[in-house]
Each structure stands twice: as C-alpha cells, then as structure tokens.
Amino acid sequence: MDTLTPQELRDSFVNCSRADAADLPLPPGMHEVDWARREYLGWRDPRLPQRGYVVVPTPSGPVGIVLRASEASMRSHAPTICGWCQDVHVRRDVYFWSARRAGEAGRKGDTVGALVCASFECTENVRRTPPPQFVGFDAERVIEDQISGLGERVRRFAQAVVGVSRS
Template identity: 40%
Template sequence: MHALTEAQIRAAFVNATRRERKSLTLPPDFDEIDWEKRDFIGWRDPKLPLVAYLIAIVDDEPVGVMLRLGAKQPRRRPQCSLCEDVQLPNEVVFYSAKRGGAAGRKGDTLGTLICSDFQCNANVRAKPSKIFAGEDPEAVRLARIESLRTRTEGFARRVIGED
C-alpha cells in the first residue's frame, strides 16, 4: 500500500458524512505506519468505541469505509472474512457498514467479520502454520497476502456498490 496523508484519508471515505470525516481520529500510530507491510489500514476510533475505519486500495485509489461494531457478536469464534486465518491470536467481531451513495442514505448496509483490531496484515505475513507443511512457506505467505488484498478490495467495492 502506498503512503497516505491525513487529507487523503479523510477524503477517501465513501460512506461517511463530511462531519464524520472531519471528526474521525487517525490511527494512534499514524506517523509510524510501515506502508510497505500494509495491504489496507484499519483502526478503531479511541473516542468512539463502536466505530472503526478501513481504507483499501481500489483501482489505485484509497477507498475508506466507516464501520460500526455490531451490538450482538457471534457466540463461537468465527473466521475473519479478510485474512481467513484459522489460527488467530485475536478476536474476530462483526462490523457493519453503510453503503456509499444513495443506497447508504436510504439505510442499506452490509456486514462482515473482521479481526477486532485489524491484525490481518500481520496475520497473513506470519510464518505459515503446520497445515501448509510440504509447501514453499514464502509462496504460501505471498499467496495469503494477495488473497487479503483481493478480499479487502472486494469488500470496499461492495460498499461503493460495485458488486
């Protein structure tokens, strides 16, 4: 992912009002983000515990999605829809997002399961587990990174209405 400025981040959101974009809190580690190791950026708003943000790259442009933490969470530990890691060291939660444009203004939303604190970038870059024994570990890692990019872009496209 290429580095983004604060202005680019605020302008990227397709399902947030001007006021929401202006008041969003940037990631706490914004100045230290290693953009080379990110396929997307995601963070929870420390001022608004039920709000989170995700920025993916779609057609070489940042697309921001404002997310809301679901009130009711799954009983069993689900699999993250983005990294699809089966040996997660972290919690997976349900997030919903207003669709962009007219659909979102009418109340259309969609939901997905994501690592609660957006650890997906690190999860796909970790050494592959024993279930991949016999395969080239670096090839597995690169395939997982590419799959994360594809699924994240697909989610952003669904929010914008490009199903």
C-alpha cells in the same frame, strides 16, 4: 500508492459526512504506513468501542470506510474465522462489522457486512509463517497467497461499499 496526508486520509472516506470525516480520530502511526505492504489500514475509535475505520488502497485511490460492530458479535467470544485474512492459527476476537454503503444506497439504509478481526490485525496475520504441519515446505508461497487473498477480499468489500453510484 504513496503516503497519505491526514487530509487525504479524511477525504478518502466514502460513507460518512464531511463533518464526520473531519472529526474522526486518525490512525496511530499513519505516517509510517507502507502502503505497498498494506492491503488495508484499520483502526478502532478510542472513544466509541463499536466504531472502526478502514482505508483500502485501490487502483482508483484510497477508499475510507466507517464501520460499526454488532453488539452481539462483541459479546460473543465463540471462535470465528475472519472473512478477510481467514487466519486459523491464532484465536482472536472477530466482530461482525457493517458499513453503510456510499451515496443513495446508503441513504436508503443499505449496508455491507463482514466478519473481520476485532482490532484489524489481518495484515499481520497473513504475514506470519504458518506452523509447518499446515504447509509442508513452501511457507513463502503460502504467505504470498494469503497476502493476495486478503487484498482481493478487502478490495471487493470496498467496491461493494462504493457501489456504482459513486460520482
């Protein structure tokens, strides 16, 4: 996937209205994003602490998703593992983010949720060399596996949000 223009990024959103997509804050530094090395791009809304956005590159194009963090998960600082990067080496806040599904399912109130790093640091986490006691000698292989695992889990989430009803 090549670079996205701000308009393409806004057009990629599947679970909000056109007006909301036109109004959402663009991610900082989006023109520098190397999509070949990005399983997804995620950012928080500076005006609305509970609001997050992710854009997932998929074979059929980018899928943008509006997410909402549960208040309980924002208050809890109990250690939890992110369901996407599954990073166990650095302790960070992980929130329960939910997304309204696209189309008819979403209008009926259907959502998809996941425990994900509060500031969407997954793509950095999977590229960090793990401490040697965890991996023996083949750190590169471990990092590759982490990257492909993250990509798969994020794409699966995006598919669940899009569902089969997307026209």
